[in-house]
Amino acid sequence: MHINYWGEIKRDSLGRAGMGTLVVLALLAIGAPIVSQYQPAEYTGAIFQPPSSQYWLGTNDVGQDIWAQLLYGARTSLLIGSGAALLSTFFSVLAGGMAAVLGGFGDRVLMRAVDALIAVPPVIVAILAAAYFRPGASMLIILLSAFLWPGGARLIRSQALSVKERMHIAAARTFGSSWPYLIRRHIIPDLGPVLTAILVLNFRRAVFMEAGLSFLGVADPTVISWGKMMQQALKFSYLEVWKWWLLPAGAALSMTIAALTFTGFALEKAINPRLKK
Amino acid sequence: MLDIRGLTVRYSGLPVLKDINLTLEKGESLSIIGESGAGKTTLGLSVMGLVEGCCEGEILFQGKNLLSLKEEEIRRLRGREMAMVFQGVEGALHPLYTALDQVAEAIAVHSRKDAGSIRKKALGLLLSAGLDETTACFYPHQLSGGLKQRALIAMALANSPEILILDEPTASLDAGTKAEILALLNKLAGDRITIMITHDIHSAAYFSDRVAVLYGGRLIEQGPTGEVFKSPLHPYTRGLIRSCPDLSTTKDLQGIPGRMMPGVTGCSFHPRCTQRIHLCSLDIPEPVVTGGRLVACHRGGIVPLLEIKKLSKIFGKVKAVREVDLTLYQGETLALVGESGSGKTTLARTVMGLLKEDGGEFCLEGANISKRDAFFYQRVQMIFQNPMESISHRMNVLQAVREPLDINRPGDEEANNHLVRKALDEVELPGDQYFLNKYPHHLSGGEAQRVAIARALVLEPRVLIADEPTSALDASIQAKIIKLMLSLQEKRGLAILLITHDIALARKVSDRMAVMLKGSIVEEGPAGKLLGSPRHQYTRLLVNQSESPAKSMIL
Known part of the structure; x- marks a missing residue:
């Protein structure tokens, strides 16, 4: 069956909304220095300013521009999220693919390891690990990936097992193709939609976990992040100013996660025709 | 006793008979078969001393060399010791x-x-x-x-006369008269030496003890009639038999590609032979005698391409294939029939290396195959049941058909594209840019299966394993695909292992049939014979089931 995944997602209104939001977010993050006149760490001199034409979302306790912080926070979120999504999906493909191709004993060992990892509560361990390692951006990506890959690996394994039995793969084998060729030309392309779905799912979870960790203050304190913004804003909840500080960060985070969720829904609908009305 | 040794006859320098050796005992009847122009009549005429060319060699009869006799001496023998019934009743x-x-x-x-x-x-x-x-x-x-x-x-x-030569005695007669004349000849032959020259293998089969096959002026096969017609050794003999249907013939008519050409170097049949090797065009094959039969072929006759020996495949506790022996000869169709779950597809997949065998071995062209490598896959290819599934929906026609080449001979894209177009042309599909850019879901079922066949043929394999190639297609397309496969067999000498549950289809396509039940071959034999008088009760059951009740209502 030939499915035009891109067309399916475009036709879905949720999918369109999700993708649109993501694109806008990415553009804002990339164009942060153009869209904002301040640097996020720059002291403007005026503290606790309400939103005005000079400071679009006001300033914080040390006089930094919140709009600038929000934009640079999007950079962190998207960077860590996409990095962790890519890395964890790579691990998933590696483990799931290997389990499917090896079969037998190797399959059992890998899958039991996955089961064990899924049983570990990620937040507690992440907090402990983050507190212990004091991770920077790249370390955080690796740490998040370590928690994200097992779920994907399971999916990939089951898909790869069914793809492996597809007739066109059998046909390619009867032309004398090697396994690397099969994986490159047939299995990965056939797994494409599933891989994208896993990427989106992991992206969402990674964004959320990153925000959570920085909210708890176990991430790198020098990096501007939505989680850290919310945590700092909450310290000033006794003043009136907190809402200009806390709400934008919370809304941005919610929007990102919602956009990813919508995209994921649309994708799933495209992959699984039974979900179609 | 008539003994022909090294007889060569030339008409104005052009050899018509080359190095013929034949020995006939008293009372023996021999049929000389071959197509027009093979030199059959010349052979008869030279025994009679009537040939107008120049003869070399010896024809020994009653201790005399007929070729060295004077005209007067041979005239005295002619009519008394040897007589000939000439071809064509009108002018004689x-x-x-x-x-x-x-x-x-x-x-x-x-x-x-x-x-x-x-x-x-x-x-x-x-x-x-x-x-x-x-x-x-x-x-x-x-x-x-x-x-x-x-x-x-x-x-x-x-x-x-001692020697009776009959040149096409039944050629222009109707079937009833033909049978009467043949019966008469059988009665009158007595203890004479009878040589019947004919292109009609049924007359030959009925009349003679021995058969000699003449092609391009050479004897290429000789042996007892029954054995030669039951299991011909030379590809030409098989071609002749396939061209002459009788009422027990089940397979469609198949001819021999090309036509007889004079002045061919090497084996005179090689330009038309589908199993020729380089040597065939260089050297004249020496006749080799094996078990009372003679064949002149560099490859020792029709080659067994794929031999499956004691093949077993076990899934857990289920023995899907149990010690199966099968041999597939060059240019033939072997139909493997049986109900679903009898292990037919497992057998095919195991042969192709998609499943690992649990016992047994394979030989390809006589060489033992321990692992499936490029050598194997370039010679053995498979067609799958459902073309829509066996072609990746992500590949267009060009990419799909080129895939085997990309794997086996990557590099020269232009040459590969040319081969793709050639293969598409062979399966009667267009090779234009528009068609090459189509994806499987743009193709009809028949077109897709043709693409799948072209893809299997692009490596020029010798063996084609077809696993229910038409069961996903409707009846009219099935007929076209099957005809296509047979014409490819005729042209290229493909050996086809056809796996099907449709006995009626197998009957029209196959030379031999093997019936599979619960992983074992229960019966194997020539298709006509196996279906005409099935021995195993399961075969009888299959045949009965295939006799469609609907059809008996129509007719």
Whole structure:
């Protein structure tokens, strides 16, 4: 069956909304220095300013521009999220693919390891690990990936097992193709939609976990992040100013996660025709 | 005893017969078969000393070399010791004399008896040849074709010759007369040496003890009639047999590609042979005698391409394939039939290396195959049941058909594209840019299966394993695909292992059939014979089930 995944997602209104939001977010993050006149760490001199034409979302306790912080926070979120999504999906493909191709004993060992990892509560361990390692951006990506890959690996394994039995793969084998060729030309392309779905799912979870960790203050304190913004804003909840500080960060985070969720829904609908009305 | 040694006949320098060696004992009947122009009649004429070319070698009869005799000496033998019934009943009788007169004349030439007893003897001969007193005195134009042939036979037997040569005695006769004439010849042959020259293998099968196959002036196969027709060794002999259907023939007619050409170096059949190797165009194959049969072929006759020996495949506790032995010969179709779950597909997949065998071995062209590598896959290819699934939906026609080439011979894209177009042309699909850019979901079922066949053929394999190639297609397309496969077999000598549950289909396609039940082959044999008189009860059941109740209602 030939499915035009891109067309399916475009036709879905949720999918369109999700993708649109993501694109806008990415553009804002990339164009942060153009869209904002301040640097996020720059002291403007005026503290606790309400939103005005000079400071679009006001300033914080040390006089930094919140709009600038929000934009640079999007950079962190998207960077860590996409990095962790890519890395964890790579691990998933590696483990799931290997389990499917090896079969037998190797399959059992890998899958039991996955089961064990899924049983570990990620937040507690992440907090402990983050507190212990004091991770920077790249370390955080690796740490998040370590928690994200097992779920994907399971999916990939089951898909790869069914793809492996597809007739066109059998046909390619009867032309004398090697396994690397099969994986490159047939299995990965056939797994494409599933891989994208896993990427989106992991992206969402990674964004959320990153925000959570920085909210708890176990991430790198020098990096501007939505989680850290919310945590700092909450310290000033006794003043009136907190809402200009806390709400934008919370809304941005919610929007990102919602956009990813919508995209994921649309994708799933495209992959699984039974979900179609 | 007639002994022909190293006979070569040339007509104005051009050899028509080359190095013929034949020995015939008293009482033996031999049929010489071959297509027109093979030199059959020349061989008969040279024994009679009537050939107008220049002869070399020896024809020994009664201790004399007929070729070295003077014309006068051989004239005395002709008609008395050896006689020939010429081809064509129309011109052979003199229109101004009655049949009786002409037979009497043939006796009178070699006899000094009085006219009365000669006429009596002539009448006796005509009567024994199947004419009666009235018709014996008819002029040729009053006689039917069959009666003329009978008169000619009576004439040839006038002096009860030792050697009787019959040149196409039944060629222009209808089936009933043909049968009568053959029965008559069988009766009259007695202990003579009879040589029947014919292109009709049914006459040959009925009449003779031995058969010699002549092609391009050379004897390419010789042996006892039954064995030669049951299991021909030379590809040409098989081609001849396939071209002549009888009522038990189940497979569609298949011809021999190309036509006979004079002045060919090496084996005279090699330009038309589908299993030729380089040597065939260089050297003339020596006739080799094995088990009373003679064959002149560099490859020792029809090659067994794929041999499966004691193949087993076990899934857990289920023995899907149990010690199966199968041999697939060059240019033949072997149908593997059986109900679903009998292990047919497992067998095919195991042969292709998609499943690992649990026992047994394979030979490809005589070489033992321990692992499936490029050597194997370039010679053995498979067509799958559902073309829509066996072609990746992500590949267009060009990419799909080129894939085997990309894997086996990557690099020269232009040459590969050319091969793709050639393969598409062979399966009767267009090779234009528009079609090449189509994706499987743009194709109809028949087109997609053709693409799948083109993809399997692009490596020019010798063996094609077709696993239910038409079960996903509707009936009219099935017919086209099957015809296509047979024409490819005729053109390229493909050996096809056809896996199907459809016995009626298998019957039209296959030379041999193997019936599979619960992983074992329960019966195997020529398709016509196996279906005509099935021995195993399961085969009988399958045949009964295939006799469609709907059809018996229509007819």
